[in-house]
Amino acid sequence: MRKSEFLIEWGLFGCALLSIGTTVGIIAVLTIETAGFLRDVPITDFLFGTEWTPLFATPRFGVLPLVVGTLLVSGIAMLVALPMGLLSAVYLSEYADERLRRIVKPVLEILAGIPTVVYGYFALLFVTPLLQRVIPNLASLNALGPGIVMGIMILPLVSSLSEDAMRGVPRGLREGSYALGATRMQTSLRVVVPAAFSGITAAFILAVSRAIGETMIVAIAAGQQPRLTPDPTKSVETMTTFIVQISLGDTPQGTLEYRTIFAVGMLLFIGTFGLNLVSAWLRERFREEYA
């Protein structure tokens, strides 16, 4: 092999390796700052404490209110995105003809491509006022409005990944079902969806991960009050909103407040990274089933 060919190959390999460097960099930065944070705050206080007041004169660093706020908004988003996403995937994969798909798919792609700050605007100034007509005691910053809007934002992701999984199911299974006299609904729900189960689950898990990490919708429309409550009509603060809140202020480097955003970020990273790994593993299994 010529020397230049050899150099080029290693250069290209180096660029590919940079992606590993990104992961290592994320883990290193989060670990260093989180370790500094945990020197001042015992880990049990952080993980199991029920009060989050890092900016008060007597700060408390119990992260549970942020976790519960995140799960509350994400849970509402999932209640919207999962059934709607699955139904629209079933429709696009099993019912719709090519002409309808050509109209609907680009529209879903547009929905997926809209910047999240726009969805935040929509949640705060359109959806919440609309909901307040039905639920009079809904606070103007609340978990419900942004949750619903986040669900709409994630719907295209659930729909397109589930549809891919369903289209991967071999035709023979459907034909066998029709031959036994099943209707299209029975074939869809009792043959195709179970056959594509691991692929659909992978889509759902990825959607949960997206919801947990979503930032701007909640930063705009859910408020900044860390509150341990399952009540979606109240204002809550999510983990991501807290990071934005501190970043907007002028918190000097090296202080405990500065380190809290990395500790919260670490928690966020571990959660979403774990979910992504499970999702990737399920997708791989689905591919093997019908290879």
Next chain:
Amino acid sequence: MSVDLRRESVRRRVADAAFQALALLVLIVALACLGALVWDVVSDGGGTLSWDFITSFPSRRASQAGIWHALTGSVFVIAVTAVLAVPIGVAAAIYLEEYGGRSLAARIIELNITNLAAVPSIIYGLLGLGLFVRMMGMGRSILAGASTLALLVLPVIILSTREALRAVPSSLREGSYALGATKWQTVWHQVLPVAAPGILTGFILALSRAIGETAPLITIGAVTFVTFAPDSIWSPFTVLPIQIFNWVSRPQAEFHAVAAAGIIVLVALLLSMNAGAIWLRDRYQKRGMS
């Protein structure tokens, strides 16, 4: 017996029709949401939108506020992001698709890239804050913001470039090898030119994602009130989505109208980038068929 069977058959057909109607309704609701969003933004911001709005600097008064600083900031950051991310992304994709094969290293890198693509963008912001702003001392500059966004879009660029490379028929490579070309000569002279339109489409889509990103840039500390247009990669800056966020967060309704006008400009920018990508894709597909 036969009456029972017929009734059962009718029941099943009704259930089938009801299910189909429900699924169609879901799709219509999703489309209606998009419609409501567009209507809401246009009716709020349409009146504020003007040429003055685009060419003015921000102001404490809503009626005089403009987006020139934010628009130039966005364009500047995205241009630097492209310069940083595009060569590295293409090189990484070439390695994985043309050189790496099924080696263990290539497979680990692949799994890692899929995972990185799903890491929340705000985590990249924390990485940028710790690595670029603090450790490498770039400060809250355009360079720090663009470096952060470059890492964020790298997985997207790598994935789309690989797809474009995979679409190049292997007979082209074999013909080139048969003529005695080396691996790199084959990649550079044969594979890349054929894959170029597909690769370019991927760039545009990746950059149009970056232009709408808000959270990572807020995290690295991009300022929300800038009264000048950036003039070097070391300038402090703001971008369009951050400016919109700043206006939405204010209590006064006049600023909400300004925010809506900003959203119209941002979405118009995005849609024209996407339209460019679609145009390229169509052109490419037509040439591929003939």
